[in-house]
Amino acid sequence: MAVPLVIDSLDFACNAEVRRGKIAIARFQRLQDYLVNDSGELGYTVTGAVDANGRPVLRVDIQSVVSLRCQRCLEELEHVLDIHTELLLAQNEQELKSLDEDEFVDCILAQPEMDVLLLIEDEIILALPVSPRHEQDGCMPGGREDGKAIREASPFAALAALKKTH
Numbered sequence: 009m010a011v012p013l014v015i016d017s018l019d020f021a022c023n024a025e026v027r028r029g030k031i032a033i034a035r036f037q038r039l040q041d042y043l044v045n046d047s048g049e050l051g052y053t054v055t056g057a058v059d060a061n062g063r064p065v066l067r068v069d070i071q072s073v074v075s076l077r078c079q080r081c082l083e084e085l086e087h088v089l090d091i092h093t094e095l096l097l098a099q100n101e102q103e104l105k106s107l108d109e110d111e112f113v114d115c116i117l118a119q120p121e122m123d124v125l126l127l128i129e130d131e132i133i134l135a136l137p138v139s140p141r142h143e144q145d146g147c148m149p150g151g152r153e154d155g156k157a158i159r160e161a162s163p164f165a166a167l168a169a170l171k172k173t174h
């Protein structure tokens with residue numbers, strides 16, 4: 009089951025190879041910093057191809073649901089990942105630099121031993137929202153408790169005010 013997820017990226021692209029499967033989210037170490045829990049798995053497809061200009065590319069498709077922390081109520085937030093990206097393979101640092109100047113392409117350095125797991129993790133981290141939040145009015149548990157706490161506190165405040173006047 010543990011198929012090695014290492015590819016020779018240029019060969020992979022030129023031979024139009026395809027690698028697809030499922031990976032437990034717990035296997036992505038860097039991703040854990042962004043997640044509330046590491047349960048679940050993701051589905052991925054990595055496809056090698058040559059683009060319209062004859063350049064080698066990797067197409068990366070990732071689907072999953074991950075648990076992020078809402079930055080407003082600090083509760084769990086389910087975030088759907090549906091990533092489709094095309095990465096141009098640069099053959100060396102110089103090419104990478106010149107290709108990177110084109111803002112319409114994403115470019116990575118071709119490697120004879122490219123770790124697909126790291127590649128997928130990079131793409132997920134790039135795609136995560138900087139400040140995840142529930143939809144408007146969607147912050148339920150935390151927001152509700154705050155409201156309750158304020159209401160419970162107010163009778164005491166009223167009592168204190170009463171004591172002062174007498």
Ligand SMILES: [Zn+2]
Nearest residue numbers: 078081142147
């Ligand atoms: Zn929220």
